[in-house]
Amino acid sequence: MTSRPDRRLVFLLNVAQRRLQRWVAAKTERNGVTAAQSGLLFILGQRDGALMGEAGAALDLGPPGISGLVDRMTAARLIERRADPDDGRAWRLWLTPVGRVALAQSKAGLAEINARLAEGFTDAEIEIVARWLTSFQTKFPRGEVQ
Amino acid sequence: MTSRPDRRLVFLLNVAQRRLQRWVAAKTERNGVTAAQSGLLFILGQRDGALMGEAGAALDLGPPGISGLVDRMTAARLIERRADPDDGRAWRLWLTPVGRVALAQSKAGLAEINARLAEGFTDAEIEIVARWLTSFQTKFPRGEVQ
DNA sequence: GGTAGATATTTCGCATGCGAACTAAATTCC
């Protein structure tokens, strides 16, 4: 029966993600902060001075992902990278004043996006969506496929 | 009250998309066909000989996106690009024998992914998710932001 | 018929993020 909707779920997810990505990119054009960069700003807003690996884990990024993101954001003066005094391999990440401003703007922008995301759906329905999205973490774990 | 779940929806969507992407990439490693490439194979499976623009629209890709995808898939011998006899600007895309085999494999793989995506959710719930994902098309339209 | 505008595709530079392979520092184990 049904089975028609899920046929397209993979595709719909992909498109939705890109639509949102584009929207945020266009929205924050002047701001200069992309969606991925906002993510790291939010993390540091809660845990300024986090290790790169911690931030990467919080954002579900692998080492190359967080490394590149940090490079770009450091170049943009949004964050600062300082050596961990206790571990010669590790770096801690800190918001710069510019980064704090960008974070505040991102927070404001997120409010509008959240409003749109929930538009036309009840709290209960959004709850289901959130649960579905969260289920990916167990259904498609990092590391093991087989 | 609630309002806590949607806080993270943007992020959850992003992570879910990447998790699935990685999964598919690892899954189809030998196959050699990525998720994006499967998308085009599916389109051509239904409409062999589609114009690049048509295929791009069906996949919600802009001109540069479909152009690059076609380049890579042509190089991989999955599809063929032939000039449209009626329009000197346009190209039509055709599955190669290799592409047909890859499409068949992708179809099989999609079945497994669909099963996982629906795991733990009722048809009604999946319906809600599908509706939510589809709503992005109107909430975050191409072209206009403001 | 010829010019102005629309349309199909390409190219460029960029951000994102992956896996594989590497470097360097820390930890474990004998």
Next chain:
DNA sequence: GGAATTTAGTTCGCATGCGAAATATCTACC
């Protein structure tokens, strides 16, 4: 204490897909 292993990050090559700008062709309009 020193070798083996683990851990934190980096680098490389790649796929993806965006916006802006360019190219080539087609269509419309005078």
